[in-house]
Amino acid sequence: MADIVDAIIVGAGLSGLQAALDLHESGRSIIVLEARDRVGGKTNSTEREDGKGSHVWGYCERFNLTPVKQNIKGLVASEDADGSCHMFPFGELPKFEKSDVDGIVKLRDMAEAASLNPETFQKPKRDELDSISLEQWCRDFGVGTKSLLTARVWCRGTLGQDPCEVSALAYLEICRGAMGLVNLRHDGKHGAQYLRVQEGTQSISIGISKLLPAGTIKLSTPVASITQQTPKLYTVTTSNGDTFKARKVIISIPGPTYKNIIFDPPLPQQKLLYTTAARYGTFVKHICLFKMPFWNRQGACGLAQSFRGPINHCRDTSVPDRGNYALTTFLCAGPGRKWLSLIKEERTEVILKQLGSLFGVGYETVKSEFIDSITAKWTEDRWAGWGCPFAATPPGVIGDGWKANQKLGGLYFVGTELTDEWRGYMEGALRSGKRGAALAMADLQTEDVRL
Structure with missing residues (x-):
């Protein structure tokens, strides 16, 4: 029985690492299996070639990381269709x-009031909202074109999807x-975009991994199957044929990647749906690096939104103390797909031209300040499900009230898309991991008492 651990955690992103840490600190034996050759999941910090709050805040303090406040001093740029x-x-x-x-x-x-009203998420309102798209919900208020385009910026900026693709409830x-x-969209204090980490967000995952016993995390170890041998024993088999046994399994991977794993017995219909x-x-x-912050000369803070694209929105992600000046642009939905089809040189030209228009300085000025760019590889990452920031559902999937994070026997499901708080954000991932670990620990404790 010595080779049977209390819990196997599938995935070494933030939620999986948080679950692992909580279990370890409670005295439980664990193994973490990660398909990539690194920890951090979709948080993957990249150094420039030139060298240049909450659970998240707690880790910033614990690991002596440097938080950077989002710059909101100045004007916001807007582009019409x-x-x-x-x-x-x-x-x-x-x-x-x-x-x-x-x-x-x-x-x-209306969206603010609905999102803060508990009745929105209870039957029968819940079913009604899940039966229609976010776009239809907006149209039902009789608002005009600019309002609908604004809602599209919101939805694209949160999910990379158009409002017609996502259920209103989701x-x-x-x-x-x-x-x-309002708080979801806010870049000021207490808002979702308020703080960044100078050392890169992956530094939190790396820090947590160092708090776990050596050998706990198995990198480059994709999970191929999870088999329930008995009500209290699971076997996890990797793609290279290695097997691990545990009393509980915490699954910390994006919803679209569940299809990479064979479950025996199969997942129930609602989970499969x-x-x-x-x-x-x-x-x-797409992060654009510049010699100097040309947008500041225009009195702009670097925030921008566009009804036209391909940039849906952008923000200043500079670290002035390090001479690091950058605008991080987000290319979403249809315009983003069209941009991805271009060759690198064309991609760069399109972005620089749009930034020149947004901030009123012209293409040549932006080009003269441009150094290089970095593009996140989410669309090429199999283990992320070929996407980011998190998966969401179309109409007709979640209205019945069944929760996708509901445990199944000794299987526990965590991840930033499976939390009720700060869904899609690092904070949500950490909270989800803690929730999954708490459920597993409670069940393990019950079984220990019975023994």
Whole structure:
């Protein structure tokens, strides 16, 4: 029995590592199996070639990391569907016609109220909202084109999907977990975008991994199957034929990647429905590095949004103390897919031209300040499910109230898409990992008492 551990954790992203740490610190034996050759999941920090709060905040303090506040001092850039651009003060709305602004405010306030109302997520309202798309929900309020385009920016910026692809319930659940739509979109204090980590987000995963016993994490070890031998024993087999046995298994992988694993017995129909239906959009993070922050000379803070694309939104991700100046752009949905089809030189030219228009300086100025760019490889990552930031469901999947994170015997499901709080964010991943570990520990404790 010495080769049987208390729990196997599948996946060494933030949620899996948090679950592993909680179990280890409670005195339980664990093994972590990770398909990649590194820890961190979709957090993968890349160094520049030139060398240049919450559970998350707790780890920043524990590992002596350097938080960087999001720059919100200055103007925000806005691009209309016809390519016309203007800037407006942070905290205000774009300078559209009054009727358009009123429509955006109406839709924002309705989404905010719905996401904070508990009845939204209870039957019968729950079923009603899951039966329609987010786009239909917005249209039902009778708002105009600018409002619908704004909602598209929101949805693309959160999921890389258009509002017609996501159920209204799914999106409002995301808003609820962030304490409302406004907070989800906010870059100021307490908002979802408030802090960054100077050393890179992967540094938290690396730090947690070092708190685990040596040899606990098995890298480059994809899981091929999970078999329940008895009610209290599971065998996990890897793609290279190695087997591991445990009393419990915590699964910390994205929904779309469940199809990489054979479950015996098979997952129940509701779980299969979720893992089959939950899908990524197109969400590309493209970081542009510059010699100097040219946008600051225009009085801009680096935040921008576009109805046209391919950039859906961007923000200043500079670290001025290190002479590191950058704009991180996000290319989403259809415009993002079209951009991905271009060769590298064309991609760069398109981005620099749009940044020149957004911030009113022109292509030549942006090009003269440009150093290089870094593109996240999420769309090429099999173990992430070929996407990011997290999978969401279309209409008709989650309305019955069954939770995708519901445990099945000795199987526990964690991940940033499976949390009710801060879904899609690092904080959500950590909270989900803690929840899964707590469930597993409670069941292990019950079994120990029975023994």
